Amino acid sequence: MERSNMQQLMDKILSGDRRAFAQGISVIEDRRKGWQELLNEAYKNMNDHALIIGITGPGGAGKSTLTDKIITEYRKMDKKVGVIAVDPSSPFSGGAVLGDRVRMGAHSTDSNVFIRSLGSRGCIGGISEGTKRVLYLFKTFDFDVIIVESLGVGQDETEITNFVDVTLVALVPGFGDSIQMAKAGIQEIGDIFIVNKSDHPDAELFTNQLRFSFGDIPLGERPPIINTVASDGKGLDELMDAIASVVPKEYARREEKARRRINIEIESEILEKMMDITKGIVSKKAELVFYTKNKITPYDVAADIIEGISFHEE
Amino acid sequence: MERSNMQQLMDKILSGDRRAFAQGISVIEDRRKGWQELLNEAYKNMNDHALIIGITGPGGAGKSTLTDKIITEYRKMDKKVGVIAVDPSSPFSGGAVLGDRVRMGAHSTDSNVFIRSLGSRGCIGGISEGTKRVLYLFKTFDFDVIIVESLGVGQDETEITNFVDVTLVALVPGFGDSIQMAKAGIQEIGDIFIVNKSDHPDAELFTNQLRFSFGDIPLGERPPIINTVASDGKGLDELMDAIASVVPKEYARREEKARRRINIEIESEILEKMMDITKGIVSKKAELVFYTKNKITPYDVAADIIEGISFHEE
Numbered sequence: 206m207e208r209s210n211m212q213q214l215m216d217k218i219l220s221g222d223r224r225a226f227a228q229g230i231s232v233i234e235d236r237r238k239g240w241q242e243l244l245n246e247a248y249k250n251m252n253d254h255a256l257i258i259g260i261t262g263p264g265g266a267g268k269s270t271l272t273d274k275i276i277t278e279y280r281k282m283d284k285k286v287g288v289i290a291v292d293p294s295s296p297f298s299g300g301a302v303l304g305d306r307v308r309m310g311a312h313s314t315d316s317n318v319f320i321r322s323l324g325s326r327g328c329i330g331g332i333s334e335g336t337k338r339v340l341y342l343f344k345t346f347d348f349d350v351i352i353v354e355s356l357g358v359g360q361d362e363t364e365i366t367n368f369v370d371v372t373l374v375a376l377v378p379g380f381g382d383s384i385q386m387a388k389a390g391i392q393e394i395g396d397i398f399i400v401n402k403s404d405h406p407d408a409e410l411f412t413n414q415l416r417f418s419f420g421d422i423p424l425g426e427r428p429p430i431i432n433t434v435a436s437d438g439k440g441l442d443e444l445m446d447a448i449a450s451v452v453p454k455e456y457a458r459r460e461e462k463a464r465r466r467i468n469i470e471i472e473s474e475i476l477e478k479m480m481d482i483t484k485g486i487v488s489k490k491a492e493l494v495f496y497t498k499n500k501i502t503p504y505d506v507a508a509d510i511i512e513g514i515s516f517h518e519e
Numbered sequence: 520m521e522r523s524n525m526q527q528l529m530d531k532i533l534s535g536d537r538r539a540f541a542q543g544i545s546v547i548e549d550r551r552k553g554w555q556e557l558l559n560e561a562y563k564n565m566n567d568h569a570l571i572i573g574i575t576g577p578g579g580a581g582k583s584t585l586t587d588k589i590i591t592e593y594r595k596m597d598k599k600v601g602v603i604a605v606d607p608s609s610p611f612s613g614g615a616v617l618g619d620r621v622r623m624g625a626h627s628t629d630s631n632v633f634i635r636s637l638g639s640r641g642c643i644g645g646i647s648e649g650t651k652r653v654l655y656l657f658k659t660f661d662f663d664v665i666i667v668e669s670l671g672v673g674q675d676e677t678e679i680t681n682f683v684d685v686t687l688v689a690l691v692p693g694f695g696d697s698i699q700m701a702k703a704g705i706q707e708i709g710d711i712f713i714v715n716k717s718d719h720p721d722a723e724l725f726t727n728q729l730r731f732s733f734g735d736i737p738l739g740e741r742p743p744i745i746n747t748v749a750s751d752g753k754g755l756d757e758l759m760d761a762i763a764s765v766v767p768k769e770y771a772r773r774e775e776k777a778r779r780r781i782n783i784e785i786e787s788e789i790l791e792k793m794m795d796i797t798k799g800i801v802s803k804k805a806e807l808v809f810y811t812k813n814k815i816t817p818y819d820v821a822a823d824i825i826e827g828i829s830f831h832e833e
Contacts, residue, residue: 241818248816460809467805467817472794474821475801479793479828480786486832487789491781495774502562503781504555507788513831514793518800 211239215246218345223319226346230321233338244338251344253459255287255351256452259369261394266375267401268354270435275352276312278445284349286312288320289336291354319346334473337368366394367465370455371448375399378411395428396455397447403432403440486510525553529560532659537633540660544635547652558652565658567773569601569665570766573683575708580689581715582668584749589666590626592759598663600626602634603650605668633660648787651682680708681779684769685762689713692725709742710769711761717746717754800824 208216214232217225229247232240258275260268272288279286312318323335336353343351355365366372374395400412412430419427429447433440490506522530528546531539543561546554572589574582586602593600626632637649650667657665669679680686688709714726726744733741743761747754804820 245816245818248813248818251813464805464809467808468801470817471801471805471808471821471824472797474818475797475824476790476793478821478825479790482828482830483786483789486830487782487785491778491785494781494785495778499562499565502559503784504559504562504788507785507792510785510789511792514796515829515831516796516800517827517829 209239209242211242211246214243215250215345218342219250221347223316226319226342227321229342230339233342234323234335244341247338247342247345251341252347253344255344255348256371257340257344257351257353257369258448259353259355259365259372260375261355261365261372262375262399263377266377267435268375271373271375271399271401271433272352272354273311274435274438274441275444276318278441279350280312280315280317283317285317285347286319287343287346287348287351288318289339289343289351289353290320290322319348337470340368364469367462367469370459371396371451373397373399373444373448375401376411376415377402378405378407396451397444398428398430399433399440399444400430401433401435404434408432483510486513523553523556525556525560528557529564529659532656533564535661537630540633540656541635543656544653547656548637548649558655561652561656561659565655566661567658569658569662570685571654571658571665571667571683572762573667573669573679573686574689575669575679575686576689576713577691580691581749582689585687585689585713585715585747586666586668587625588749588752588755589758590632592755593664594626594629594631597631599631599661600633601657601660601662601665602632603653603657603665603667604634604636633662651784654682678783681776681783684773685710685765687711687713687758687762689715690725690729691716692719692721710765711758712742712744713747713754713758714744715747715749718748722746797824800827 211232214225214229218229229243231237232243233247260272260275262268269290272290276286276288312320321339323333323339336355340351340353353365353369372395374397376398378400398415400408400415402408403412405411412432415430416427422428429451431440431444431447433444435441487510490510491503494501494503494506525546528539528543532543543557545551546557547561574586574589576582583604586604590600590602626634635653637647637653650669654665654667667679667683686708688711690712692714712729714722714729716722717726719725726746729744730741736742743765745754745758745761747758749755801824804824805817808815808817808820
């Protein structure tokens with residue numbers, strides 16, 4: 206049987222064809238014709254070769270600069286690096302976004318670095334559907350290291366930890382404290398905390414507050430805190446050491462994370478389909494709620510619809 | 520037939536019993552026994568009397584101070600005001616959070632003001648399930664104005680607009696630009712934009728950038744931008760005028776928003792139940808994906824499960 210277009214594209218990607226890889230990412234990101242088949246192929250062909258590093262934190266924490274410097278460190282070790290970066294497609298300042306791109310562009314002539322920016326729609330807070338899917342494709346392309354940047358000011362914070370081996374949380378002292386403050390539970394997601402811009406006058410105070418917030422975690426299990434000034438490379442050696450030191454522990458969790466990812470994927474597929482299936486009846490019943498002036502509630506209606514759903518296991 | 524406990528609680532709430540109201544909120548927020556019945560009762564008994572104002576924006580924009588001042592303005596008009604505030608339950612700084620509470624507490628002896636802080640878990644970015652549900656209960660308690668504060672740095676930004684009449688977006692110049700920058704689509708959600716802390720040196724530049732970002736919106740439909748220094752009350756009169764001026768237009772959209780809310784409620788109920796129904800089979804099939812080393816993919820498995828779901832309309 207002849208191989209389909211998407212299978213052929215997958216073959217090229219597996220052979221290391223950079224253009225085919227870039228094209229494949231676009232197919233999946235833009236949901237072009239055949240994207241689901243390509244995703245399925247990617248899923249079957251991905252490998253566990255790469256160390257996957259997630260870097261998250263509020264805007265302004267210097268994630269792009271940190272990513273740039275981490276790439277440089279891995280290139281010194283002759284590692285092949287892939288990066289999925291966030292592109293906020295800002296309405297406020299195209300300039301600043303472009304600035305990020307240009308900065309990362311320092312590596313763009315290096316054939317052992319592949320950087321792809323994805324739109325942040327549905328991405329702010331955790332990791333978007335698009336990022337996950339593109340990450341599966343990255344895992345077929347034989348990188349040594351894959352860096353996934355995400356804008357971590359959201360409700361699905363913890364989800365990213367299931368998709369990466371090591372989660373770096375980048376914070377900055379002084380500015381945006383209130384943002385960081387809002388991030389209850391942040392201790393649970395970070396394997397390593399970075400206090401960037403640590404030349405800031407409030408850096409020591411902030412680092413202490415952060416350390417204090419780990420008080421409930423048993424000694425010996427507390428995540429390392431690394432002080433960096435990413436823009437001039439300060440603290441990068443310490444950061445790379447910290448990453449290397451947590452890798453064995455995190456690799457031991459790969460199976461558990463793989464299982465969780467599979468569950469997440471199946472569930473979100475089912476939910477998406479259920480939305481399609483019930484769309485018509487939901488709209489119709491919504492009218493009923495509206496016209497009875499809520500005497501029949503959405504909860505009544507939902508219970509009715511659910512009663513009409515039956516499920517048999519094959 | 521005797522009225523159930525929850526029906527009795529609802530009766531008390533409808534009679535204006537403040538303690539019963541506070542208790543009802545806790546029942547729904549903490550999902551105590553009977554919460555679904557109470558929610559259903561609230562849904563049936565809510566009215567459209569109150570003007571509902573949403574206030575969103577990044578942390579540090581001064582939302583609590585603005586809310587406090589808006590309460591004061593409405594109290595001058597002898598309006599009964601309810602507030603659902605965000606309590607980030609911070610791991611970093613209990614002090615600052617307490618500060619917010621104390622500030623709001625200035626109104627706590629006023630029997631015509633009712634302020635309730637809800638945890639922000641699952642709330643950052645848009646409006647949480649808990650907030651929505653509690654809002655339905657607020658709509659039974661005969662407020663003239665209900666203010667819903669939300670931490671708007673998330674993916675479900677636009678959802679809040681369906682639950683309130685007027686959406687205020689609070690921003691600040693200078694600090695956290697990058698956060699604001701990330702908020703693509705922010706123009707679509709705000710009925711009124713507030714540039715708070717407008718005594719900041721970059722305020723004029725920032726206001727101009729913001730105005731410029733409205734370039735694609737037809738003249739006459741662009742949302743007003745109000746400059747405030749909430750902490751000393753500057754700009755509050757202009758803000759109150761702006762709110763009054765957009766109310767008629769926004770009230771005209773109430774039906775459309777009510778329909779959308781009903782749809783959202785039915786869908787989320789169905790999805791939650793579907794998760795329960797398919798939980799067992801999903802876990803089982805996830806193992807299959809895991810042990811075949813992804814040769815069978817989550818997408819294959821989801822398709823199988825969906826095939827086993829049938830749906831009949833009664």
